[in-house]
Amino acid sequence: MDQSRIPPTVHRTYGTDDLSRAASFAGGFINFGDWHGIDLAAPTPEDRVHSQEQLYRRVLRAFPEPRDQLRLAEVGCGRGLGAALALREFRFAAVTGVDIHPDQIERARTVNAKALATYPDRLAYTLGRADELPFAAGSLDGVYSVEAAQHFRELTGFAHEAARVLRPGGRLVVTTFFAAAGPEAAERLSLLLGSFADGLDVAHPLDGFTADLATAGFTGVITESIGAAVWPGLDRYLADTVPAGHWTRNFLGAWRDGLLDYHVVTADRS
Known part of the structure; x- marks a missing residue:
């Protein structure tokens, strides 16, 4: 894969900076978490890890049983902890984690060395882009992505690639934060949030993605807002983790103001 196609902000954040080491992402997972049922009085690093695991479980439960017959790919797997989970x-038949950054794939293989040795034919990590997935047409039963799609430069290619690699009846599940439609929302997000200002995150409207899915050949598209389970818990944890006034504390206000929200999107390949 041509590494020059990795956007500079993505290269830095997930390469030399290794975002997984940040205190706000305790435990090596890199997502904002599903805080449902977690006591927010004084959340601990263990609670933070639990929230991130819960977000994966919410996504993975969207795949039908029997799951031991399903071959899945995770797009934007990072350090690979979610694919191992x-x-x-x-108990999926097989899970392959895909990431655009070679450093992340190296980390995933190192961190999950025991799991790879235990399941040599069922767990793997490989380089790939969301719009250029390393799988044959119709070879997968499921594709999922956990808080990575906000980094994709555009979602149209991802929708079409997911459709290409899924068999008819296969399922796509994506969870991430989407922006309100229109240039005004994108501009306000870039003023409030450093990740939008420097181009790491892209202000993708939810309606644009669902339209892409329909065009790519998906049916039964369902979107579920889970912002109430994400933003208040994340902000409470950040209050004890990042310096006062840090821009990440603006996510909660952006959600309350309707500039963005967190969603789970499921769709079936026709």
Whole structure:
């Protein structure tokens, strides 16, 4: 894969900076978490890890049983902990983590060395882009992505690639944060949030993605807002983790103002 196609902000954030080491992403997972049922009085790093695991479980439960017959790919797998969790807890037939950054694939293989040795034919990590997935047409039963699609430069290619690699009846599940439609929302997000200002995150409207899915050949598209389970818990944890006034504290206000929201999107390949 041509590494020059990795956007500079993505290269830095997930390469030399290794975002997984940040205190706000305790435990090596890199997502904002599903805080449902977690006591927010004084959340601990263990609670933070639990929230991130819960977000994966919410996504993975969207795949139908029997799951031991399903071959899945995770797009934007990062350090690969979620793919290992998917195999360990949900007993899928096989899970392949895909990431654009070679450093992340190296980390995933190192961090999950024991799981790779235990399941050599069922767990793997490989380089790939969301719009150029390393799988044959119709070879997968499921594709999922956990808080990575906000980094994709555009979602149209991802929708079409997911449709290409899924068999008819296969399922796509995506969870991430989407922006309100229109240039005004994108501009306000870039003023409030550093990740939008420097181009790491892209202000993708939810309606644009669902339209892309329909055009790519998906049916039964369902969107579920889970912002109430994400933003208040994340902000409470950040209050004890990042410096006062840090831009990440603006996510909660942006959600309350309707500039963005967190969604789970499911769709079936026709």
